[in-house]
Amino acid sequence: MRNGMIICLSTILLGMMTTENTIAQQKKIKPLVIVEQGSFAVGGIKITNPGTFNVQDALKPEGQTLHGDHAYVFYQVPDKSKKLPLVFLHGAGQSKKTWESTPDGREGFQNIFLRKKYPVYLLDQPRRAAAGRTTVASAISTTADEQFWFTQFRIGNYPNYFENVQFPRDEQSLAQFYRQMTPNTGAFDAKVISDAISGLFDRIGSGILVTHSQGGGPGWMTAIQNTNVKAIAAYEPYSSFLFPEGEVPTPISSTGLFGALKGQAIPLEDFLKLTKIPIVIYYGDNIADAPTDIWNKDHWRSGLEMALKWAEVINKYGGDATVVHLPEIGIKGNTHFPFSDLNNVEVAEALSDWLKSKGLDK
Template sequence: MSIMVKSKSIFLLFFIPFIFSACKSDRQNEMSQSLVIREQGSFSIGGTKKTVPGEFNVSNALDSAGQTFHGDHAYAFYQIPEQSRKYPMVLLHGAGQSKKTWETTPDGREGFQNLFLRKGYSVYLLDQPRRGEAGKSMVQATVSPLADEQFWFTQFRIGNYPQYFNGVQFPKDPASLEQFYRQMTPNTGPFDGKVIANAVSSLFDKIGESILVTHSQGGGPGWMTAIQNKNIKAIVAYEPYSGFVFPKNELPKPIKSSGLFGELVGTEIPLDDFKKLTMLPIIIYYGDNIAKNPSKVWNSDHWRSGLEMARIWAATINKYGGDAKVVHLPEIGIKGNTHFAFSDLNNIEIADLLSAWLKEKGLDK
């Protein structure tokens, strides 16, 4: 595959090798074609600034008096294809992840970044405040080298470590698993949904009307961003868990689970704010190996509670005239997906499914 980056006066051609199996589908063959990028770049967005009282003294430059500290911004990397559609896609990662989650998959295939560039969408990849390349936190934290990767293997439903789920859409070679472990990224400050939503909202102020795609923990800040910014044309959420908001006095009962994080609880917000979520189409996707009924298999039961809460939430949105839909992939015949459907072995199928929904909603112009 070759990627061509074009500007007004400079033509750059990058050759990125990918190894494919001998049996390629027509769609996989398309991946070997040149991808022409008209513009790309990066910037920080949002955040706050602290100024220490006093006067800066160049002779004592290590003293903080009179100096500033910028932090709690988001970081955005963007690419605009040569023939771009009207609405860009903004991709916000989940817990323990960064913008890397949308890039090349652990086994070297194209992720959502390139798949949607090929479909003609401009793509903005975000690192949320206090994560990845937006690591300057306004709040102090300690990053510890905690050994927990087998927990994440299990939590993210690749399998029940060390066993993979039967038919799982995750590559089973050791190199891919190592790549997956190495893309985990620590917080440099406490998770704060409001801080994230403020920074993401600043991005939508800058780029205008766009589609927001969230993953997992990014779901809650996604709802909050849509409440405060009318430039969000739609929300696509992959496996949100925490952060579901409900109108005041309509909070559902906590959903108990054998998962390691206890019961799942929603959050009350004013009805007027909640109604803002009814003004745009929303779709939520969940993968496979989620329990249908309460189970002692903690990872499957954890995500059962998330799926159940999502269905209650979507029904509440629709009760107020909204357009929210929850899609459980196995129920429509797409099986084996993990918590990362957008980078699983069948991510082309997952991307095509999303494309069809965008077309249905008139967002593919």
């Protein structure tokens, strides 16, 4: 959309409107004014096949090209926007849908932060969703595994919901949640992802990176390679915590299904780049505070413990890293997806307050 063209968008509530919260919000919704929006690909590589292209035999690969391994970006800029945009990167099995509407049809972080006047950039990482064009072939699994993800993402221990969980308990919302799962079209490669995100920051300039889960690792890597990343907010990162060489902590064991959680070593020179920006990490509820046989709670216990160790090292070198366990600040019942839970407005306010405290809301 060209600059200066103003669009008034009334939010389209997706999915089946089944909860009282959704209906109440729908009645209160106000128009959202967008002055610019668009989409583009960024990053990736181009492969040229040997030989000469023959238009009369156009199905043969000789001389033809393949553009792949890029990220897909959709962006919107609200009227009277703030200076620094928010760039949102999803986690494993997800896409930019993560940040759009919630499973029960309420506004997600996309609109919540547009209403707070932040320009918003939503990413599909390379080899995922709208960025599915890959240079590395991979089989797509059709394994039935949704009850595992229900449990892994701390909605509950299937078929039971956690007692206080901030997830809608109707079948239609759960089906919407399952249907937003998205497969990789090629092997996960954190360097390919961080290169593409860095290319985005080269294009848009300074901004704030917001990551989820598996997106945490590529997020740290992007900040190391691009000084346009002015802050990072990470929701429930688990793997890929980067430590200086010689300072990687002992792996943290858990009864989860993936073994002990290990940190990764990088040169101190690179690690110190992470100490130059403010970083906040958020974790939700139903995470064990001591080892337990309840595997999903114990799995995320190891992640939270590793995050605390990581922040301690960041701050030891003069950085500014904070780990927030949401129940400890009175925000309770959140799953692995706090930004789309029933209390996501409250979760967004916590991030908004943090951005303001760091002078990132101008």
